[in-house]
Amino acid sequence: MSDRVNHSIRNERDVPGGRRLTLYLESNGDPLPGVLLLPATGPAPAALLLHGFMLDKERMADHVGTELLARGIASLAIDLPLHGERLGAINALSIRTPFEAIRQWRAALDQSALALRYLGQRADLDSKRLSLVGYSLGAFLGLKVATREPSVRAVLLAAAGDLPDYIPFATIARSIADPLKLVARLGGRPLLMVHGRGDHTIPPAQAERLFQAAREPKEIRWWDSGHVLPPMAIADAAAWLAAQMGSDSGFKN
DSSP, rough: OOOOOOOOEEEEEEEETTEEEEEEEEHHHHHHHEEEEEEEESSSSEEEEETTTTHHHHHHIIIIIIITTTTTTTEEEOTTTTTTTGOOOGGSSSSSSSSHHHHHHHHHHHHHHHHHHHHHOOOTTEEEEEEEEEEHHHHHHHHHHHHHHEEEEEEEEEEOOOOTTTSTHHHHHHOOOOOOHHHHHHTTTTTEEEEETTTTSSSSHHHHHHHHHSSSSEEEEEEEESSSSHHHHHHHHHHHHHHTOOOOOGGGG
């Protein structure tokens, strides 16, 4: 797709290591809210940040984005449908409305692709060094995005795992996006998974299943935490991504 992505900037300010912009991307006439962190020098590598369930773009920008910025990596965190500034009736995802959940899932995929296209079009960013960072729900979504978008050259998944069998409409969810099949399709692109040994939301066994299904190059790093990873884990993962983004040699299949 070659069409330019229109955007409007709401606010821009200097932050340590660069600039922070709050903006809207135009998505089929609707605004897609985002936080863009830009290093002081470019063209810089960049990462799309996808948040977890009931979280928002600010949480990703303030934690992961800040760590990446300190290492010279730009990032764009967006609000997924029904989250952040787009918070709506979250019961639209209830078991009574699986088709609405599917519709929102497809919208999230399209908007994530739009955000990647926007990053690739910016002159101050390096379109050949784009990556994706997903946390929890954002990791599940991120796997699908990465398999659809060849511009994603490295993938970082936090608190990610295979689907449990007991979730509402699990059969439908797996038919739409099976994490085990998706992660296998990342072959040749660097993958890092970070996970808490005490995670009860996505238990370690689910993370292990996802990791075993992935192809090389891959790595999993365990932390003594629950579903919310400690600052040290975020900094460590950011350093890994910076190493992958440092040169094209890290992306050769």
